[in-house]
Amino acid sequence: MSARNQTPLIAVLVVLIIVAGVGGYLAGSSAAPTKTVTTTVTQSATVTMTKTVTTTVTVTPQPKKLKAAWVYVGPIGDYGWSHAHDVARRYVEQLFRDWLVTGYVESVEEPKVYDVIKKLIDEGYEVIFTTSFGFMDGTLKAAKEYPNVIFFHCSGYKRWDNMGTYFADLYQLYYLNGLMAGALTKSGKVGYVAAHPIPEVIRHINAFALGVKEVNPSAKVYVVWIHAWYDPPKARAAAESLIAQGVDVLAFTEDSPTVVEVAQEYTSRGKPVYAFAHYSPMLKYGPDAVVSGQLVRWEAIYADILAKIYSGAYNTTNLRNVDYWWLLSEGAVDLGADFGVPINPKFIPVLKNITVTERITGEKMSVYDVVMLRLNQMKDPRPAFDPFCAVSEPILTQDGKVLVRPGQCLTHDDLWNMMVFVDNVVGSIPAG
Amino acid sequence: MPEVRLLRRYEVSNKLRIATYIVSFILGVILFILVEIAYGADFNDILFKLFIKPITSYEDLKVTLRYFIPVGITSLGLLITYRAGIYSIGAEGQLVLGSIFVAWVAYSFASLEKPISIVMALLAGVLGGVMWALIPGVLKGFLNVNEVLTTLMLNFVAYSLTDYLIYGPWRSPKSFNFPLTEPLNESYIIPTYMGVSIIGIAIMISLIVIINVIIKYTSIGYEIRAYGYNPAAAYAAGISPRKVALLTFILSGALAGLAGALQLTTVHYRLGPKPWSVSESLGYTSIIAAWLSRLEPLAILPASMLLAMLINGGLNIKASLGQPEGIVNLMNGIILITLVATEFVLNYRVVIKLR
Structure with a gap:
């Protein structure tokens, strides 16, 4: 036994100490504890939301404080779904700072949601938002067990006396994106990188395809499934394979800016590929490639729900029929490559130069004007337009069946159950 | 310079084995507590939510047993x-x-x-x-x-x-x-x-x-x-x-x-x-x-039981203390690696001679 045998012992100790030190430092510096009110929020990604929080405890105490907790399926830094919910949580916490206390739990595996909810109730939370479809059963189980706590589940369909549901859907924006995609494609091939084959994603693909068809009847939408909500490598592979097939405009459902980055790479290499941002503002990831996109404002829904709970309009007995299905007209979603940038200024002249026939009035107008017309029609409190309403011609499915008859519209339940593609989509819906 | 020698152990008594695990577990917990202190958390709170609550609170015990x-x-x-x-x-x-x-x-x-x-x-x-x-x-x-x-x-x-x-x-x-x-x-x-x-x-x-x-x-x-x-x-x-x-x-x-x-x-x-x-x-x-x-x-x-407690304790860290997922991963990593690393002590006897 010689001196060289010291190495493992010392190495192990050194490694452990380094791991502990570095880990502590990183964890301490990267994420601020949620309970400290005086923390300055400095995430540059969310410009409109960030306000330096300098409030100390108000001198005149409110009679009642409300404690609300959010349960996320992903990390708050995913730059997609969970991130958007957390932006909204911080917004309402600031908005209702006199009476609202919030907390969150990130990266909760779906089967563990019931365990997590119980712990939150133990900590005194009275309102619990669960933000993944897979949280549905666990949330319902907890709602039945804790009748004095209010639950709101995002994207599900099961409700209870003390459990409501809510969703902000993007299909109108996908349709608007489709109008621009149809106008911009030169190859007549538009791509869609899709997450999971569930009605929500299929509805978005169809809305996008209907937009494409409206301005470019011969163009096709090519779909590639990646079977994941968050998988940058697969999203990249899918985007590249679509481009290799001749696609020159991309839309997607995936919780990262990967597809936008791919489009930007091709565009800066002199082979223009355009993309539409999904869920979060992604203009900065593709300043030359992002045309527009879909943005969500969960804070519209959260503010409404929390205000109604605080005022007593919602209580633990009357939520059985409370289902938010909020769209453009309620301000829960918005068109844009970034907040305040509905269309990337680089593409506005191009879109203004392309003239099409507006299909309802038959008027000749630029694509830009059509997009703005439709946007305003759908933003109206009583929307004058819906992509899933057939006007003079029926909306057909891939195999030529009539999906929507002229003069009719799909109902909320039709949209929720949608499992067929419209006729200008190329690709199939796997299994089922 | 003291000389450090490592001698291979061929037989390990159960007493030493158990003692090693207990000591290395405590060492891992201490290392994690250091991380938590660096993060700015109250370590009493951590110890309670991590090791006491999962087996003493009945609601928590149910969760521990389910894993x-x-x-x-x-x-x-x-x-x-x-x-x-x-x-x-x-x-x-x-x-x-x-x-x-x-x-x-x-x-x-x-x-x-x-x-x-x-x-x-x-x-x-x-x-x-x-x-x-x-x-x-x-x-x-x-x-x-x-x-x-x-x-x-x-x-x-x-x-x-x-x-x-x-x-x-x-x-x-x-x-x-x-x-x-x-x-x-x-x-x-x-x-x-x-x-x-x-x-x-x-x-x-x-x-x-x-x-x-x-x-x-x-x-x-x-x-x-x-x-x-x-x-x-x-x-x-x-x-x-x-x-x-x-x-x-x-x-x-x-x-x-x-x-x-x-x-x-x-x-x-x-x-x-x-x-x-x-x-x-x-x-x-x-x-x-x-x-x-x-x-x-x-x-x-x-x-x-230890792993079930760590799963439950990890949920407590996130849900009850409002800490991010990264802290939970660090906890699992530190405690489990310390437990495995001290295996070394069971395989080698460390002899330090002062010359």
């Missing part, structure tokens, strides 16, 4: 293969297949009454696990294919199979086309008593006793151990590698499948919406539990 049962049963099965020197990491897939088989029985024979339905369900789980384990077992036994690769890859095949079923033929018509199966019939749900699956705990403890006897006091156990120590010598002594491979895979698959059956019938009641939503990746957690037990069946109890 304790599947981890215990699955790691017990893995222990058998590791005793034979066969490194299966396929418990996850076998667990998933167990749950698929239970679902199949429950949907096909929905009218069966308790207790036959429950017995059928558990047997189906065992059968599913065994069938999935036999694939690497046969490949290993007859063709000497590396089991690490086959078992790992079959886990993903099992996930895909679940995906196929929940997106395809078993998708519930009432689920608005979301990927979910129908919930099990009432007759296929194993009752709990005050929120604790007494049946699950009873099954786990009796299995630990049975496997302990098989490994230590039967000729089959002797063959498994002998093969694990030295395959060549065991072969020369007339022990069939084929028999050992098939037997250990069958046993571990049976236990993993049983754990899958219990997960479905006591906790989740349906497959979906993610392929791992029944297994909860506990098949992988069980690998750690098996090695922490030092492949000693009776030690599966404390090892899987």
